Amino acid sequence: MxxxxxxxxxxxxxxxxxxxxxxxxxxxxxxxxxxxxxxxxxxxxxxxxxxxxxxxxxxxxxxxxxxxxxxxxxxxxxxxxxRLLPASMAERVEVRRLMAWFNEKFFEEASNPLVIERIYKRFMSEENGGGAPATDVIRAAKVNVRYHLAYIGWLAQTRNFLAGDRLTYADLAAAAHLSAIDYLGDVPWHEDEAAKAWYARVKSRPSFRPLLSEWLAGVPASRTYVDLDF
Structure with missing residues (x-):
């Protein structure tokens, strides 16, 4: 346990x-x-x-x-x-590269600012940084989401999964970050069908069900969040 x-x-x-x-x-x-x-x-x-x-x-x-x-x-x-981190060195390097891309770059540029401004600040005290959302931060992060989504779409068009032929940490990292902001309706899925189709595949896995069942009081989920056929 x-x-x-x-x-x-x-x-x-x-x-x-x-x-x-x-x-x-x-x-x-x-x-x-x-x-x-x-x-x-x-x-x-x-x-x-x-x-x-x-x-x-x-x-x-x-x-x-x-x-x-x-x-x-x-x-x-x-x-x-x-195995979510493949055995061959070349595959491991690519999985780690993309895992870092989403857990570091995507996080810094898109998912973290959106989650902080639109969710965390609701529960933070003023001393801890709470208050009204910073609209300029939200606006910049939404622009960044579009660029990252295009990159995911390119990867999804050239490979079966983001890092290669099968599901890896790269897919789960990307999907985790997208799921948090998809709850808020901040992913423009209409802009990239390949990224959307890839996410639908990952989102349909049993491991995703507990995440999709969680709701935030006072903040309704977007229409696409739970819908597997969005």
Whole structure:
């Protein structure tokens, strides 16, 4: 049994939840509002960011990239052909490149500012940065989403999945970030049919169901969020 300190709309947390779901691993979720900088949570991860995975016999495992590597080392071999980080070095490099693209670049330019401004700020105190959403930040992030969506569409047109022939961490990372902002209706799916078709395939997987069942009080999900045939 794993315990994951997470926030339901933290894109990195969503990525790890998808990975754990693909492996079929039992999971206990503990919601953490990282901006509150709770002392008990800072003991687990001094960086004060989600997600943090707790596994019996191990110290706290912080951060999406580190958790993903840990899960591959502990469960990858038994997954066989369904391994999310492939065995060959060339494939591993490409998966890691794209995983970093979405967990770092997409996060910085698009998903993080949108989630902060449109979700987190609703729950933050003024001292923690709460308040009215910054419309200029939202506007810039929405523009960036369009460029990233076009890149995903190009990858989806040239490969079966984003990093190659089969599902990998790259697909789950991209889908996790998109899911958080798709809830808000901030993904212009009409602009790229290839990206839309790829996302529909990933979104239809059983590992995605727990994410799609979560709702935020006072913030209704977009029409496309739950619809598998959007």
């Amino acid at each position: 794993y315990t994951l300190y997470h926030h339901p709309f933290c894109p990195h947390s969503r990525f790890i939840r998808l990975v754990l779901g693909e492996h079929g691993l039992d999971l206990r979720l503990v919601e953490e509002r990282a901006w509150e900088r709770r002392e008990g949570f800072l003991v687990l991860n001094p960086a004060g960011t989600t997600p943090v995975l707790m596994a019996d016999g191990f110290p706290p495992i912080p951060g999406a990239g580190i958790i993903a590597e840990y899960l591959d080392e502990t469960h990858g071999l038994e997954a066989g052909e369904r």
